Amino acid sequence: MTVSPVVLIGAGLVGASIGCALTEEGQQVHLRDLSSSHARVAAGLGAGTVDEPVAADVRLVVVAVPPAALAEVIAGALRDYPNATVTDVGSVKAGVLHRLWESVGDRAVLERYVGSHPMAGSQRTGPVTARADLFVDRTWVITPHRRSGEAGIAAVRELVKLCRAREVVLDVEEHDAAVARVSHLPHLMSVLMAGRLTEVEPEQLQLAGQGLRDVTRIAGSDPELWQQIVGANAHALLPELRAVQLRLDDLISAVETAQQTPGRTDGVRTELERGLAGTRRIPGKHGSAPRDDAQLVVEIPDSPGALGRLFAEIGEAGVNVEDIAIEHDQVREVGYLTLAVQPTLADGLVATMRDRGWEIRQARSEV
Ligand SMILES: NC(=O)c1ccc[n+]([C@@H]2O[C@H](COP(=O)([O-])OP(=O)(O)OC[C@H]3O[C@@H](n4cnc5c(N)ncnc54)[C@H](O)[C@@H]3O)[C@@H](O)[C@H]2O)c1
Numbered sequence: 001m002t003v004s005p006v007v008l009i010g011a012g013l014v015g016a017s018i019g020c021a022l023t024e025e026g027q028q029v030h031l032r033d034l035s036s037s038h039a040r041v042a043a044g045l046g047a048g049t050v051d052e053p054v055a056a057d058v059r060l061v062v063v064a065v066p067p068a069a070l071a072e073v074i075a076g077a078l079r080d081y082p083n084a085t086v087t088d089v090g091s092v093k094a095g096v097l098h099r100l101w102e103s104v105g106d107r108a109v110l111e112r113y114v115g116s117h118p119m120a121g122s123q124r125t126g127p128v129t130a131r132a133d134l135f136v137d138r139t140w141v142i143t144p145h146r147r148s149g150e151a152g153i154a155a156v157r158e159l160v161k162l163c164r165a166r167e168v169v170l171d172v173e174e175h176d177a178a179v180a181r182v183s184h185l186p187h188l189m190s191v192l193m194a195g196r197l198t199e200v201e202p203e204q205l206q207l208a209g210q211g212l213r214d215v216t217r218i219a220g221s222d223p224e225l226w227q228q229i230v231g232a233n234a235h236a237l238l239p240e241l242r243a244v245q246l247r248l249d250d251l252i253s254a255v256e257t258a259q260q261t262p263g264r265t266d267g268v269r270t271e272l273e274r275g276l277a278g279t280r281r282i283p284g285k286h287g288s289a290p291r292d293d294a295q296l297v298v299e300i301p302d303s304p305g306a307l308g309r310l311f312a313e314i315g316e317a318g319v320n321v322e323d324i325a326i327e328h329d330q331v332r333e334v335g336y337l338t339l340a341v342q343p344t345l346a347d348g349l350v351a352t353m354r355d356r357g358w359e360i361r362q363a364r365s366e367v
Pocket residue numbers: 009010011012013014015032033034035038064065066067069073089090091092117118119120121122123124125126127225229
């Protein structure tokens with residue numbers, strides 16, 4: 001099925017990434033943005049064209065503007081493209097639907113609106129950060145409302161498929177409660193941690209390793225965007241923040257006990273075990289149950305072709321790489337690549353790669 005021609009409003013990170021993915025799949029994409037330079041940059045990256053389409057021909061409109069502008073832009077798209085399904089990619093759904101419901105005079109047009117939300121992105125903004133493969137194997141939530149039509153739902157399902165994502169259908173309230181827990185709360189935890197670094201001396205910051213970088217990456221996101229997300233989902237976020245507040249109190253008590261009674265660290269252990277159990281509940285690739293892959297760390301010399309040679313030799317060894325992560329040594333001219341492979345293949349691969357001259361070892365932690 002085709003959704004062409006598509007109009008994409010908001011050619012930033014998410015919009016331009018969708019444009020690139022759809023264009024790669026042969027769909028005709030027309031880009032619009034408040035900032036014409038964003039639309040032109042996105043077009044230059046292969047996300048579509050800045051030419052105007054014939055409005056009556058447009059089959060699908062994807063609105064990828066900041067949360068505060070969503071309702072108005074969606075309402076405008078429903079007017080401007082009378083035969084199109086309109087979806088948006090906003091991170092919070094209920095408020096937008098409520099505002100549309102209140103503001104659109106003829107509610108019958110809302111049959112053509114079906115909300116959605118790709119659970120993929122990054123801490124960066126703007127079209128230059130777009131990637132055609134951003135949504136591959138990621139969850140994309142579709143949030144139909146009670147008046148959404150079948151044709152509209154089918155068009156959004158096709159969009160998700162063309163972007164090679166994995167669809168999940170949820171009601172708006174369920175969606176907002178879920179993202180409060182798995183996206184917005186983790187974001188705020190990262191922000192609190194990173195904010196604390198503003199009080200750390202530069203000499204101490206020199207010791208920062210990958211753990212700190214892992215925990216703080218998403219705190220590097222655009223505060224303007226996240227101010228709008230948190231504001232829009234405050235209702236679902238507050239109970240989550242209060243629950244963390246209670247856990248933090250428990251953790252402080254456990255650490256106080258450990259300080260006052262040397263050897264009494266069982267309370268700390270309980271919290272650590274809970275954390276470990278939580279990480280194990282995060283679904284793996286393709287939404288499957290998490291698997292305990294073996295982690296191999298390979299030292300990559302900073303020389304041309306080293307990565308290509310490594311993957312070619314892993315391929316020759318007949319091993320499928322399930323996941324990768326890369327880390328650069330701050331001092332030496334090398335990188336460390338962590339490869340996740342099936343545990344039964346790990347020992348054989350280590351031996352083969354050592355024979356071929358690679359520095360490789362098994363790691364304890366996960367990618
Ligand atoms: N960043 C993420 O990780 C992520 C992931 C999933 C969904 N989202 C959602 O996607 C939407 C876009 O986020 P982003 O990260 O791509 O932001 P972005 O800043 O990279 O892109 C937003 C684009 O919208 C344009 N814009 C702003 N107001 C507009 C208007 N009224 N009309 C037309 N264009 C307008 C901006 O010029 C910009 O090019 C947000 O609603 C966000 O909640 C973000």
